[in-house]
Amino acid sequence: xxxxxxxDLLDLQGLSAAEIEMVLETAKSFREVSTRDVKxxxxxxxKTIVMLFFEPSTRTRVxxxxxxxxxxxxxxxxxxxxxxxxxxxxxxxxxxNIEAMNVDLIITRHSSAGVPKVLSxxxxxxxxxxxxxxxxxxxxxxxxxxxxxxxxGRIKGLKVGIIGDILHSRVARSNIIxxxxxxxxxxxxxxxxxxxxxxxxxxxxxxxDLEEVIQTSDVLMLLRLQKERQKDKFIPSIRExxxxxxxxxxxxxxxxKDVLIMHPGxxxxxxxxxxxxxxxxxxxxxxxxxxxxxxxxxxxxxxxGGKQQ
Amino acid sequence: xxxxxxxxxxxxxxxxxxxPQDILLEKGSIVQIAPSIKNDKATxxxxxxxxxxxxxxxxxxxxxxxxxxxxETIETGAKAAVHGGFTTIMCMPNTNPVIDNAMIxxxxxxEAKRVGLVNVIPIGAITKGQKDEELVDIFELQKAxxxxxxxxxxxxxxxxxxxxxxxxxxxxxxxxxEHCEEPLLSAGGVMNEGKMSxxxxxxxxxxxxxxxxxxxDIELAKYLDTKVHMAHMSxxxxxxxxxxxxxxxxxxxxxxxxxxxxxxxxxxxxxxxxTKVNPPLRTKDDxxxxxxxxxxxxxxxxxxxxxxxxxxxxxxxxxxxPFGMIGLETSVGLTITELVEPKVISWAQMVEKMSTAPAKIxxxxxxxxxxxxxxxxxxxxxxxxxxxxxxxxFVSKSKNSPFIGRTLKGQVTTTICGGKVVYQA
Numbered sequence: 201x202x203x204x205x206x207x208d209l210l211d212l213q214g215l216s217a218a219e220i221e222m223v224l225e226t227a228k229s230f231r232e233v234s235t236r237d238v239k240x241x242x243x244x245x246x247k248t249i250v251m252l253f254f255e256p257s258t259r260t261r262v263x264x265x266x267x268x269x270x271x272x273x274x275x276x277x278x279x280x281x282x283x284x285x286x287x288x289x290x291x292x293x294x295x296x297n298i299e300a301m302n303v304d305l306i307i308t309r310h311s312s313a314g315v316p317k318v319l320s321x322x323x324x325x326x327x328x329x330x331x332x333x334x335x336x337x338x339x340x341x342x343x344x345x346x347x348x349x350x351x352x353g354r355i356k357g358l359k360v361g362i363i364g365d366i367l368h369s370r371v372a373r374s375n376i377i378x379x380x381x382x383x384x385x386x387x388x389x390x391x392x393x394x395x396x397x398x399x400x401x402x403x404x405x406x407x408x409d410l411e412e413v414i415q416t417s418d419v420l421m422l423l424r425l426q427k428e429r430q431k432d433k434f435i436p437s438i439r440e441x442x443x444x445x446x447x448x449x450x451x452x453x454x455x456x457k458d459v460l461i462m463h464p465g466x467x468x469x470x471x472x473x474x475x476x477x478x479x480x481x482x483x484x485x486x487x488x489x490x491x492x493x494x495x496x497x498x499x500x501x502x503x504x505g506g507k508q509q
Numbered sequence: 510x511x512x513x514x515x516x517x518x519x520x521x522x523x524x525x526x527x528x529p530q531d532i533l534l535e536k537g538s539i540v541q542i543a544p545s546i547k548n549d550k551a552t553x554x555x556x557x558x559x560x561x562x563x564x565x566x567x568x569x570x571x572x573x574x575x576x577x578x579x580x581e582t583i584e585t586g587a588k589a590a591v592h593g594g595f596t597t598i599m600c601m602p603n604t605n606p607v608i609d610n611a612m613i614x615x616x617x618x619x620e621a622k623r624v625g626l627v628n629v630i631p632i633g634a635i636t637k638g639q640k641d642e643e644l645v646d647i648f649e650l651q652k653a654x655x656x657x658x659x660x661x662x663x664x665x666x667x668x669x670x671x672x673x674x675x676x677x678x679x680x681x682x683x684x685x686x687e688h689c690e691e692p693l694l695s696a697g698g699v700m701n702e703g704k705m706s707x708x709x710x711x712x713x714x715x716x717x718x719x720x721x722x723x724x725x726d727i728e729l730a731k732y733l734d735t736k737v738h739m740a741h742m743s744x745x746x747x748x749x750x751x752x753x754x755x756x757x758x759x760x761x762x763x764x765x766x767x768x769x770x771x772x773x774x775x776x777x778x779x780x781x782x783x784t785k786v787n788p789p790l791r792t793k794d795d796x797x798x799x800x801x802x803x804x805x806x807x808x809x810x811x812x813x814x815x816x817x818x819x820x821x822x823x824x825x826x827x828x829x830x831p832f833g834m835i836g837l838e839t840s841v842g843l844t845i846t847e848l849v850e851p852k853v854i855s856w857a858q859m860v861e862k863m864s865t866a867p868a869k870i871x872x873x874x875x876x877x878x879x880x881x882x883x884x885x886x887x888x889x890x891x892x893x894x895x896x897x898x899x900x901x902x903f904v905s906k907s908k909n910s911p912f913i914g915r916t917l918k919g920q921v922t923t924t925i926c927g928g929k930v931v932y933q934a
Contacts, residue, residue, distance in 0.1 A: 335710025
């Protein structure tokens, strides 16, 4: 396999299919580390990784932190928001200050699209995007692809349905880009008011008929519906949303027999997924969480080490 | 001060002279235009190889004084204006406090007079405090010297209030300028809603926010049989609506900004906050339509919407950065590079869009034409000169331009305002 050359992970637009493949391969070898008694390998000993989160996050942050620790890197957590910046201080100021303490890699999340890109243009440290606005969440898409490959043995040629609030979803956008690169066929489904204009241009079909999407998909990826969407009047009610776009055991009867049910979490039980489906035999939601650590180990390792194990 | 411009190729909106002329300026007026003028006491400017135009007029500028003098002042704005070839600028009232009474209007005139470089004419607000609640004292502003009123920065959303404002302004003989944006439809969007906002994951602002107000105001102008001027048009659909309204004889005039005929929403993918403007940068198709509108007269004039912001204010994430870019010092270069050079418009049309038409729209009777008896406001341009836009060359207090690094053709060499040379390259 070729050498890893990328300095940052900002989005999947920036990775080739071969590079995605390399991440998934590397993750495979790291997954075993987390099953050991001593869950640690010394490959990033002496490296410093800072998690600079401008948006609240538990899962993603914990996943990254475990990934870094299992690679023996030193980690530091900064939960900031606009109000915790001193007056007149910008995000860039703060990042530059952190970098000045000789940090090797910064994992960042921000509610505004483009922040990781701007940081990468101004800093020497590697930048990993842990989510920027509605734009990109590359590690989530990578771990989703890893899970699909693990469970179904391939990605190429599969039909993936992404269901829910596509408009506000960085997970959907990164998955559309990544799955396309890996040869899957993506269809998005959700209320028309939560469907962004021109999403087809990113490489997906749009289908408002959930039943049809359920019948034809190998993978069903559900997105979390934020309760605020009703307040913002994008949908008439959560109740109607659950009825029309939620998935329950009854609706799933028409699905392919080895369909995968995926969700980036946390699940709104009873809204996008009924509890029996979320916990049911098709659900791989917890596998996604487990694989998330391995995939993030792979990303950190590749960005900071650059060589295959 | 007496100024004699020698060898001037005079460009007026109706005609570009092929024979060089001399122009004599005295006591603030153009006193003589002839093939050869002799005057021993005059300061001589040789315009050989240059184009001599009536002083450029920008009827849409933000000077930030009073209130945000850290971004721009009347003085720094005036310096930027003459550097960019403008002899008259009209400043929008969204200052702090808002320009909504005669006292503030007087203070701006007074400061502009002290600075002395350029004609600064404040635009009054339409509603008190730009709050969309009560009309300003419109006669008072008109008598104080305002030629136009506008709530620029936002629309008059209350349609009944806008109807009353337009009706009253007609009686008071003052122009109403509308910033066309229905805020419930723009809904917090920070770039054009479309393929690019979808790809970039940035909240989009639908073009509907602009076009519903354009359509509403056309209806109001028709019903009231009065004038209304549409600020910074950015969409194909707006151009179509205005073109149709003009065909029907409705008294609509409209302006467009250089950035709306130069840049598209694809430029936002840099996340450079200088590309964040309101109305937002639109699509290639809209840019083409704005150019067509400028060419066929649907868009009457070119304005900058010069909107200075400090580096501190702009150096934040895209979503939280304020809207606006500076424009006074790049307008001539962009107009020549994007419109005149590619033959979208002629030199005469450039003068029409940047001087004659704006003078006529706001009622500046002694400006906009080079002719004996008119005000001695003159802009001289080297049409061949190529130059790079550099951050350090901006005279404006703010540097928020997305054009830094771009090479433009056509540069202002001399600006003369009221018979005085106020800028020379």
